[in-house]
Structure formats: structure tokens, C-alpha cells
Amino acid sequence: MEDSQRKRVLLVVRYPVGGIRTYIRYIYQQDIFDEYDFSVIAPDPGLESFFREIFSGRNFEYDVCEDNWDLLKKVWRYTRNNKVALIHSHGFTAGSLSAVIARCFHIKHLMTAHDVFQKKQFSGFKGKVKKWLLSRVFVSIDMIHTVSFDATNDLLAFFPAIKKERIRCIPHGIDAEQFYHSTASDLKLSYDKTRTCLIGFFGRFMAQKGFNYLIDAIEIIVRDKLTDREPLVLTFDWGGFVREEYEYIESRGLKKYFHMMQHTDDMPGVIKAMDLVAMPSLWESSGLLGMESLVSGVPIIGASCIGLREVLSDSPAVLVPPRDSQALARALADEINDPQKKTFREFSDVARQRFSLLRPSSELKKIYTEIISG
Template structure:
């Protein structure tokens, strides 16, 4: 069960050998789907992704004694629990999350973050497990770089800056816009910085308006989600991840494995991924620092250093290793 989005199609194709059944979720159909599940189906195990889906399935699994794993992909802030609605949300989380059999965090940072906001979970230490996200390293290592000039108009002296992900405030995209503004107007770069932005999100219109007001239309190209992530990453001169907070930082891990230069903020979650790597580290919300890092990469490319680290990154983030660790947790519950 999941909302219908572009990446879901790719996930279903990846799981084809298991003949999966996909139930698309719409707000109006959630309760109807849950009712049908309760009446018609009996699962051996439920794996929920995200706190919301974990709560959605939590009581059902508890009442029907179905083993339940929740993977937490998000970080929490105390501001989320302010006001009457926030207090009620906090109470529900504090009651229902401890009912889950295994709470899987995708980083140590995520676990510490959730503990700091919902401290009651510390009492259930045996239920809390940290297994970092894994990626298909073979695909990233073997992929050929995408030649963007074959499908879109790219200036000859372009310096291609990659951004992949949602257009949400916590992803820090506006700081990338400001950084490009600094480079173009103040620093007179030797190449034309072009941001190729792949993704979706509610704030895309606001960001496009911000770009337009700053006169940076020639420096940003927005492109839809694509399943060719490995080739896309390898087609960039550098990838930026200017997030304010992350649970893990999947794009950063993929970039390190691909052997492509990476500029990333040392925020919660992301700092765990880029630790001891050749990634250029910047402070969150610091457009000037990001601009200086991009200029440095333009003038003194770090591609060789990034390529040398690729093998180490592949060993760190190999999904075959991570999935076996998660599989062990599932087998314990069956």
C-alpha cells in the first residue's frame, strides 16, 4: 500500500519476481482499504515505512497479533507537537509506537533524534534497531554517465550541478538558489553554473518564482522524476545536498558510490553518511559557503578523489548487506 507516485512504478518492477499486489492509497480510500484488509486478509508480517504508516497499521497489527516492523525515514522536531493538535499527536505516538515489535531507524542520528522527542521509547531499547539504508551499488558502479545535451539544450561551457529530491523547506533548495545568485552576480565564474533539478514537491512553484525574480532562469532546469538515477548522477560535474535535516541522506550515499564530487551539509543524518568521505562539507542554511564550495569545484575538480573513494562507499552502503540485517529482524518475529 502506498500513494501513487512515479517511483512506485520502479519499485513494483524491482519486485516483479515476487508478483506483488499494489494497493494505491488516496485520502478518501484509506479507511476502506484498511477495512478490506482486516476482513479479507491475514498477513504474516507487516513492514510499515514512515511513522504515519506505522501508526496507521499499528493498532491493527497489535489487535490481530501480526508482527510489525516500522522503518523510520524521517526526523522529528519539538515544534511538530505544539498546540492542541500537536499534543494529541504526541500522545498517540507515545502510546502506539511502543506497541510495534521492531522500530527500525535508518541512522544513529535518527534514533537519537526520535529519542530526544519521544523519550518513552528509550524504555523499549530491545525494540529499537539501527540499520543504515542500503543501495544497489552494482547499478551505480556500472552505469554510464547520462549525456544531458542529447535531450536538453546545455551551454558548451556549462558546469552541471545536480539536485535530486523533493522541493520541501527541509531540503534546503532555496539556499542553492541563493548560492547560484552569489556565483553569477558576484564571483564571475569561468563556467556557467547550470542546476539540473530532478524531483517533485509542494514548494516547486515558490522556488521557480524565486528563481525568476532573481533572473536565474538560464541557470536552472527542472526535470521530472526518472528511474535512471545512476546514469543521471554520473552525468553531473557535482551533486549538491544542502539539506537542513535528514534521516539518512540517500542521494549523498548514491553520489559517493557513483564516484561523483559531492557538496553536502553536515546536518543531522547526512553528517553520518559523509563522515570520513571526500565530500565537501558545508553548514546548513549557509548559501555563501555553498557558493564558495561550488566555485572551488569548478576551478579545482575533485573527480579523481571521488572516484578513488567509490569502492569504499560501495562497501559501506551495499544493499545486499543491509537487507540481510533487516531480514534477520524479520525472521526473529516469524
């Protein structure tokens, strides 16, 4: 395609962590987006190499913002000085700020909603004002892309003024082939494989991921002697309150049942090295780890919270109520005592097709074409 015919998409990312970062890596590495040029405005200069790797071989630009005000100025300046066919904002903050600029310059705007809302976010007078302002912003956006049907329903429940035809749900996907064909990593751990069950916890150390409920569940298993094999929880994320969490674990006399692993770039191999994965989240917009575990053929026990329940439904995964340590302990003990790896391995063929990236990337490409041409 000649340069004069190419369309430039401006990606605006205020918080490129966790699911947003993984989504960007998964989606934009697909060849289907090669016909577009991309510019990125994001807060971390250290992420430039991350984005350059994703957009390697394409016309790509990167600019750094320091805070919300600086992001607003950078988006304003860029759209004023360049021909932008589409602003694609990632996350509610980036979407809200970008909406102002998109309206001023009459540029098409797509926002991907990577999270869900909680009632406590809109409590009190300030919360009501915030909700009113967000509603005004969201109804002005040309299209909002949600990553699960749960997230769609959540958005409409909080902001019913948004027209349903302006919301497009494209359930998440992952690099299914990578997880399906991976081999288990050598964890370099010294433990008795016959007497120990490795439980993977891959969430960040933040309240949303429900780590404290996993701590409680392990204590119940040990205290009540629910299994003959010892549980050993391996954690892989240094984010959030990791030091405080491990001090708390030690204070409860559970240190031997938890082990902090080094950060890894081999998620597929590490997941396959687990006996099971625990995902006791309080809420998710979707739940990529659930997809990765199912495609890897590794048993997963997850909370039946918004977003994650959608991913794990109609699969061998065991769902327990959020914030229920007793139920989580029983489910973990059942899997430790009667492993279901064979069932999960057999289901991995189904998961491989269900969560393939080809579907979400091609559907997002259709949205790009629809918005830009419309």
C-alpha cells in the same frame, strides 16, 4: 517452500513517495525475500504496476486506500480475513494506523521510520497531545526499524519511553553496482563544457531540500565573481512548487543559471554526467542521493544536517552548515575552481562496499525472521 509453510507479510504504505518508494524498490527486489508472500495496501492505484514489477514471480496482492480512514479499514479487513505473519508499515502515519490493528489481532508489527521529527511539529497544546498519542502508539510496536543512527537518536530524543531494544538501526543502502558501473548520460544540452560547471540538484521542490539556499549561493557566486566558469544548476524533479521556484529564480535575474530537465529514469547516468551534486537539505533521515553520488564518483557538497552528515562523513564530500548560503557558495566555488573528481573516483571503490544493498537487505531479513519466530 510449500505454500502452507510460506509466510505472508502485509506492507502498509500511506505515502509511497521519495525515499520510501526508493527504499521499497531497492530492498524488495532482492532474492533474499523470495520465501515470503507480500500484500500491499497503498493509496495510489497507479503504483500497482510499480509493486508488481518489484514482486514479479512471487505471490503478490495489491489493494488501494483513499485516505487514512480507508487505510485503517482495509488493513482491518485484510488481517481479519487472511493469515498475516507480519505487518510491516512504512512511515509514521502508516505505522500509527497499523499499530491499532496489530494490537487488536495480535499480529507482529514492524515499522520502518523513513523520516525524523522536528520540534515545531509538537508546539502548542495540539502538538503536545499529538506527541503523547504517538508515544503511546510507538511503545506498542514490536520493533521500529530506523535507517540511520541519527534517526535512531532523534526518535529516542522525542519519545524516550520507547525501549531501546525495540529499535533496530539498519543504515540505508543502494544498488551500488548499478551506480558504480553506469556511464554518463547524454543530456542533450547546448553549452560550453570548458566554461560551464554542471551542478545537479535532485531533490524535490520543498522546504526540507533547501533549494532556496542553493539559489542564494548561485547569486553570491555570480555577483561576487567567485569563479571563471559559469555555474549551471540542473534540476530533475517536477514535484512540490517547481513553477513557483522557477518564477522566483527569474524574478532574481538568475534564469540563465538554472535549467529544468525532463524527468529521468536513468539516475545513475545523469548523476555521472554532473560535474558536482549539491544537496543543501535541512534534514534527512538518511540521504540516498549522497550514497549514489559517492558510489558514482561524483563530487558532492551537502549540508551537515541530521541524517545526511552520517552518510557523507568519512568521505571526500564537503559539508556546510544547513541554511548557510555563504558557506554553500564558497564550497561550490572551491569545487568549480579546483575540481576533485579524481579524489571522488578513487573513493567510489570504498563507497561501493559501504553502501551495498546486501547488508541492509540481509539485516532486514534477520529482523523478519526474529519477529515472526518470536
